[in-house]
Amino acid sequence: MKNNNVLIIDGSNRQNGYTKKQIEYFKSICETEKIITSELYKEKFEFCDGCNYCEENEKCKHRDLDLFFTEFENADIIVFASPLYNGTFSAPLKALIDRFQFYYTYFYKYNKTQKIEKRRKAILLLSSGRDGTKWLSVMEEQLKFACSILNIEFVGSALCNFTDTKPQIEKAEEEIKNIVERIGNL
Numbered sequence: 001m002k003n004n005n006v007l008i009i010d011g012s013n014r015q016n017g018y019t020k021k022q023i024e025y026f027k028s029i030c031e032t033e034k035i036i037t038s039e040l041y042k043e044k045f046e047f048c049d050g051c052n053y054c055e056e057n058e059k060c061k062h063r064d065l066d067l068f069f070t071e072f073e074n075a076d077i078i079v080f081a082s083p084l085y086n087g088t089f090s091a092p093l094k095a096l097i098d099r100f101q102f103y104y105t106y107f108y109k110y111n112k113t114q115k116i117e118k119r120r121k122a123i124l125l126l127s128s129g130r131d132g133t134k135w136l137s138v139m140e141e142q143l144k145f146a147c148s149i150l151n152i153e154f155v156g157s158a159l160c161n162f163t164d165t166k167p168q169i170e171k172a173e174e175e176i177k178n179i180v181e182r183i184g185n186l
Helices: 018-029 053-057 066-074 091-099 101-109 133-149 169-185
Strands: 006-010 035-039 077-083 120-127 152-160
Touching: 006 018, 018 077, 018 120, 018 152, 018 169, 035 066, 053 101, 091 101, 101 133, 120 133, 120 169, 133 152, 152 169
Parallel strands: 006 035, 006 077, 077 120, 120 152
Antiparallel strands: none
16 A cells, blocks of 8 residues: 555544544554644534536536546545444535536546546545444445445445444454455555
């Protein structure tokens, strides 16, 4: 992973929460200096409003995420990190995934041609107050669908379960370590 550009998309607002702990652990074992973190709760961006502007213009009418999309397209590894809220991603992360609409439009408009030519890898880091195992598989499927249109290979996830009672942070860190090792061998 030494020469990879890593983009961490942080969908958590808690500065000392378990999603942040997973992110920090990932950073501590990731052997690259090229890590950019986008903290979505600090970003101010418009939601996708289904206006169809992207169908004719191959970009979103909102220009507020242009820098983010440049970083996103240049990343080799993308980490999606979120607490589990009501069985899915946090609101800002879900809103960001919705803003990928112009990539989806391009994909289908041009007979499943990828707008982003470079193949990348994605990881999901998830924390859950209770048992999030069932929801992890749902979120993985959602992310895998998005990744398939974004020319991203989903390579794995780590879940920090039971953060309200007995956090399984060591288990999540072991899962993160295994994913990082696997990426290094891919």
